Amino acid sequence: MIFLQLFFAFLQIGAFSFGGGYAAMPLIQAQVVQKFGWLSAADFSALVTIAEMTPGPIAINAATFVGNQVAGIAGAVVATVGVILPSCLFVSVLAWLYMKYRKLSLLQGILHSLRPAVVAMIFTAGLGILVSALFRDGVISFAAGNFQIRSAVLVAAAFAALRIWKLNPILVMVACGVAETAAQLLTR
Amino acid sequence: MKQKFVDELHWIDDDEMLDMVAIAQSSPGPIAVNGAVIIGYKLEGIPGVFSAVLGAVLPPFVILTVISMFYSAFRNLFVVQSLLTGMKAGVSAVILSVVYDMAAGVIKGKDRVNIAVMILAFAATYFGKVNVVFVILITIAFGAIRTILREKRGTKA
Numbered sequence: 166m167i168f169l170q171l172f173f174a175f176l177q178i179g180a181f182s183f184g185g186g187y188a189a190m191p192l193i194q195a196q197v198v199q200k201f202g203w204l205s206a207a208d209f210s211a212l213v214t215i216a217e218m219t220p221g222p223i224a225i226n227a228a229t230f231v232g233n234q235v236a237g238i239a240g241a242v243v244a245t246v247g248v249i250l251p252s253c254l255f256v257s258v259l260a261w262l263y264m265k266y267r268k269l270s271l272l273q274g275i276l277h278s279l280r281p282a283v284v285a286m287i288f289t290a291g292l293g294i295l296v297s298a299l300f301r302d303g304v305i306s307f308a309a310g311n312f313q314i315r316s317a318v319l320v321a322a323a324f325a326a327l328r329i330w331k332l333n334p335i336l337v338m339v340a341c342g343v344a345e346t347a348a349q350l351l352t353r
Numbered sequence: 354m355k356q357k358f359v360d361e362l363h364w365i366d367d368d369e370m371l372d373m374v375a376i377a378q379s380s381p382g383p384i385a386v387n388g389a390v391i392i393g394y395k396l397e398g399i400p401g402v403f404s405a406v407l408g409a410v411l412p413p414f415v416i417l418t419v420i421s422m423f424y425s426a427f428r429n430l431f432v433v434q435s436l437l438t439g440m441k442a443g444v445s446a447v448i449l450s451v452v453y454d455m456a457a458g459v460i461k462g463k464d465r466v467n468i469a470v471m472i473l474a475f476a477a478t479y480f481g482k483v484n485v486v487f488v489i490l491i492t493i494a495f496g497a498i499r500t501i502l503r504e505k506r507g508t509k510a
Binding site: 177179180181182183184185186187189190191192195207210211213214215217218219220221222223224225226229230233234238241245248249251252253255256257259260263269270271272273274275276277278279280281282283284285286287288289290291292294295297298299316317319320321323324326327328334337338339340341342343344345346349350 | 372373375376377378379380381382383384385386387390391394395402406410412413414416417418420421422424425428431432435436437438439440441442443444445446447448449450451452453455456459467468470471472473474475478479484485486488489492493495496497499500501503504
């Protein structure tokens, strides 16, 4: 039952993405790419790119996109409701507890401990996207035609642009897309 | 968010805003949605939660639905393919850069346990292919024990 699968997959993503923003990325990848195969690694990279380019939380962007791809607009609604339901419940309970006890130290302590693990998992998911950008079939092999030298140059240039010149990430991404398109047109 | 709710609309005051941000950030899920739940609940109870969450979710929902339709129709076009290929390289760099900043933050905290957790979690998920939910649950349990022990020590001293 595809709708139930969508609902519970995104319920899990909503329930375990502590820390906002990129924290949801490894969970989305685990459910959507690894467990159910709804998106290929290349489609997942496209999704992260699209999510990065548009406003709104990545988890909601992903739920709407994957739901639409897998089961149309009804799938999108089911997945999106799934991803926000844990937020609604958890925050309501927490706000109620807070009004009662005015104490958040245990929760903040847990969150503080969770942060390093979240960083590590974002790194793992990011490496997956890097591999799918650098290698044609997403398999690490330096055989001719598989390793994308131009992509490697783009990654290095984009990283330098972000770190050294502190350029806007969206600008950097668009520039990479335009550079790749120009290069492909010229070498055709 | 703060500018809108505190300065313009005067729905809540500064101190409350700080605690609400803490709650929104401590809860799982998108922070914008968590914030919408708290503010909606405070203003209008459960109906407030529904309308605030709907307001936070609807714009990305509509945008991504439209993009999803275009993606299915146009993803095989040459220009779309090449743009996405290039942007994939760009987004890899963006994520690496974000991770660099976050990891630097953890390392600068000079908490050896936190640094160890970061290395272990990376090894577990990258090399061990351990389920991310499992890693999160273990870390939550570990963090809870650590916090309770630290608070006990604090009260004795």
